[in-house]
Amino acid sequence: MAVFASGTGSNAQKIIDHFKEHPQVRVALIVSNKSTAGVLDKAREAGIPTLLIEKEAFFRGNAYVPALQAAGIDFIVLAGFLWKVPAELIKAYPARIINIHPALLPSYGGKGMYGNFVHEAVIAARESHSGITIHYVDEQYDHGATIFQASCPVLPDDTPETLAARIHQLEHQHYPKVIEELLLTQVVKNQNS
Numbered sequence: 001m002a003v004f005a006s007g008t009g010s011n012a013q014k015i016i017d018h019f020k021e022h023p024q025v026r027v028a029l030i031v032s033n034k035s036t037a038g039v040l041d042k043a044r045e046a047g048i049p050t051l052l053i054e055k056e057a058f059f060r061g062n063a064y065v066p067a068l069q070a071a072g073i074d075f076i077v078l079a080g081f082l083w084k085v086p087a088e089l090i091k092a093y094p095a096r097i098i099n100i101h102p103a104l105l106p107s108y109g110g111k112g113m114y115g116n117f118v119h120e121a122v123i124a125a126r127e128s129h130s131g132i133t134i135h136y137v138d139e140q141y142d143h144g145a146t147i148f149q150a151s152c153p154v155l156p157d158d159t160p161e162t163l164a165a166r167i168h169q170l171e172h173q174h175y176p177k178v179i180e181e182l183l184l185t186q187v188v189k190n191q192n193s
């Protein structure tokens with residue numbers, strides 16, 4: 001699989017650790033749109049190849065499909081990747097691109113709903129719960145079919161930062177396992193077809 005990330009990459013790190021010795025699944029590439037993203041250092045430390053992508057080629061070129069195919073990628077995991085995924089890439093990887101969102105979709109999703117903006121909105125609306133959503137990626141932000149959700153309480157004295165920390169824990173606990181289950185189901189399906 002390839003992991004796409006724009007930021008520090010704490011989820012990417014958990015995914016890398018989870019699949020380190022895995023007999024069937026390998027994190028073969030870390031992709032980022034930001035040369036200074038912490039995730040690129042994490043990839044280098046783990047000895048995983050990296051690919052820095054540029055806007056023009058991603059949105060108006062070939063969406064890096066040939067490069068991904070050349071790297072043997074058959075599944076794409078978004079982990080804090082802030083660019084929209086172009087149709088070209090979705091077509092090349094049907095039902096094979098997933099994302100994690102730090103809220104219970106369909107609430108608190110869509111353009112501009114990322115990072116602390118999500119948690120600020122949840123707190124402002126006095127929600128009693130928030131959580132995480134792992135979903136397939138389609139051509140709209142935070143829109144594809146839901147694969148998994150888990151929730152946690154929003155406490156009365158939460159700040160966006162304390163809520164973010166609780167949500168991050170939930171993400172780290174579940175994202176690698178959900179990816180593993182999905183991929184192993186696909187391996188079985190491919191063996192039977």
Ligand code: GRF
Pocket residue numbers: 005007008009010011012079080081100101102115168171
């Ligand atoms: C996560 O909260 C994820 O839900 C969102 O972006 C954040 C990435 O965090 N899509 P990290 O870079 O993995 O720490």
